[in-house]
Amino acid sequence: MRTALERRARLLGPHMTTFYDTPVHVARGEGVWLWDTDGRKYLDCYNNVPHVGHCNPRVVEAIATQAAQLNTHTRYVHDLILDYGEALTSKFDHDLESLLMVCSGSEANDVALRMAQAMTGNTGIIGTDDTYHGNTSAVSQLNSSKTPVGGYLPHVRQVPAPDNMAPLGGDRTKQAEAFAQDVEQAVAKLQASGHGISALILCPYFANEGFPTLERGFLDRAIGAVRNAGGLIIADEVQPGFGRIGSHWWGHERLGFAPDIVTLGKPMGNGHPVAAVVTRHDILTCFQEAFRYFNTFGGNPVSAAAAMAVFQVIEDDNLVGNAADVGEYTLNLLRQVQSHRDVIADVRGAGLFMGVELWRDGAPATALCARMVNEMRERGVLLHSVGRHDNTLKLRPPCVFSRENADQLADVMDQALSVVT
Template sequence: MRNAATPSRRGRMVNGFDPATLHELRERTSAQIQRRMRLLGPAYRLFYRNPVEISRGSGVMLYDADGAEYLDAYNNVVPIGHCHPRVVEAVTRQMQTLCTHTRYIQEGILDYAEDLLGTFGGRIEHAMFTCTGSEANDLALRIAKHYTGKQGIIVTSEAYHGNSELTAGFSPSMGENSPLGAYVRRVPAPDSYRVDSNDIGGWMAGHVAAQIEDLQRRGDGLAAFIVDSAFSSDGVFSDPTTVLGPVAEVVRKAGGLFIADEVQSGFGRMGSDFWGYQRHGVDPDIVTMGKPMGNGYPVAGVAVAPEVVETFGHDMRYFNTFGGNSVAMAAAQATLDVIRDEGLLENAVRVGTVIRNGMSDLARKHDRIGDVRGAGLYTGVELVKDRSSKEPDAATALAAVNGLRERRVLISATGFNANTLKIRPPLVFSEANADQLLTELDAVLNEI
């Protein structure tokens, strides 16, 4: 779809460590990485030119073995902060009592499901639990294919939806060496920086309609359109919020399902609403969840409209030994309680606004900042070589990411060209934390 020569398309990871530079690292770090490669094999990746060793975490801070402190402005796996005492206590108490699967009657899973389902509105009525977002998306597509009798899946051009056999097959951001499924089609992301925003929803719906026609012409049709409403791997796009409504109409007209992948955009991440898709005013057929659901404990899930899962549940059973286990439900319940009790959606709006306003101020000083976008505590800062041409500047983006790492502030980069700074801190991020991030980024850009 775009230039395959870009390094991110050759099996590499955006902001990934290059083992060829081992000799540049201090002796201890080099030895640790060599041991890791020997024991864990070649498929694992590390972040940063100079990888970070993490020994413990607390709130929005991470600490290495020497006690050095790092500001975590990237980790949405722990939305309420690292090692939150309420989650630690809930998991410990439940582990001391019972940890078992869903084939026994237990109140914990029912209480949590009822609480969770109350956040969706619309047609969603059932919850099913897994361990990871990959499993959740895998299950969602199994349900969609069974319901529609079709195989076709449409995703955005750089989407990431998981690493199982099925989900890797519709996760183009994994690189050109990771094959896509035969019935997987891609559409461009709603690049609000380059596409006229007046009819960006109609523009995107037109691309989806064209891919549906291609699937039908090849003898099948559409099972589902699946989307992360923050467009995280595509470069983070948040506005306008008129994008997904027209797409949903086209998808349903073709008999397909609309699946909202909320692994990155859910649980208050976008600030104004609990779920990212709610900003767009759509009513999905299936919602998938993962990463932030248990504040670090492996728990994920699928929420689904009853008519969509009815025949699937009749024709086959679903069981997952660890999905929905007692301890996972305790972690998830504690996380959900803290998000609400501590007003973290409101905090995401307030602090996220501080970050984006600060980034816009930096853009007046640094002309390599082409665009600042996002919502809540999810911000993308696109770096360009020239504001007139809007030519992506991956080199400066990666230099900024690694420069911040040396100043002990952790973010990453995203997008096809790896030129967008990806800022996604825990929801407990404060204005003081935001000021530190902005101050250090200013210093790094001055150095570059």
């Protein structure tokens, strides 16, 4: 392990994330399980990239079969990208009927921002102050963890994110109104500065913000303010999409709004680098007329085969229903743990996307949360932290997660809390 870490630091940089005090040196995966190079088995409760399970055999077969037949870029006509596009857009219940395939969520969000600028003629962008949308130069302006070199550009505005424990407006019943007021102020400032408003971009589950519990219609007033000023709405579905939240295929459906552009990534290819931007035909056409854009690998036959296999597994194995059933079961188990653990301030989530927020002595328990992440890892369960104060345990397992897996998670969490508290 030491040799591997030294090589990693030299080749990939000294700040490459490893998650745990003792990093996991992975060797193979299957379903919800990972094994390290010593043969130790871990329950993966964090990794949403293998959406239909690590090394899902149907996805592996689809990739191998297509790679042995044809792989090239999309300047040639091939049917798989069309078949997949039709299947994917059928899952949207409004007028999002066109797509552009890329290789990562970062690329998808970068393209989405340019689509909004092309369509509106404006440059102003609004996001939240505790978010993440990727790594390109454009979307890094929206990220809150590190200020870009030279500071944030003047066409970007960040508004305070909603929160369960410290709600905007001082009360959860006032939070939607407070959020909307902040968006309205940001719109006014962008208009006054001459940038105008091109888009409000957000994850409809507010995943990196700690996924607060929000009622349907929470965003209605904020969205109205953006649209009244001529802007578009971008829903970053990279984390909540493809049925993870159980009740719906998409996070925006759960909150009850229709975005103009949807971005997709990570789980779309179960680890294969494929992502997409789904939008209206007029928006895609406007973008293509304004920008000379081509993506060599986006939508290639192997990527399309991987994405189609994931789509079919979700449908055939009813993984949306599994997320709803097992998610509710898991939340109930975690609330039983909460009932006798006074450091657990809140248990929340939807489907197989859950959080356990830790507080101690009236304050976010950031250090305690970090100890929990490492103690769980030592006990064979992998998870991580999220939120403004990194005091919420983030649970986001592959969607083949079972009730038996949930039992193990809850038991190990209870045991780990006994040790760290």
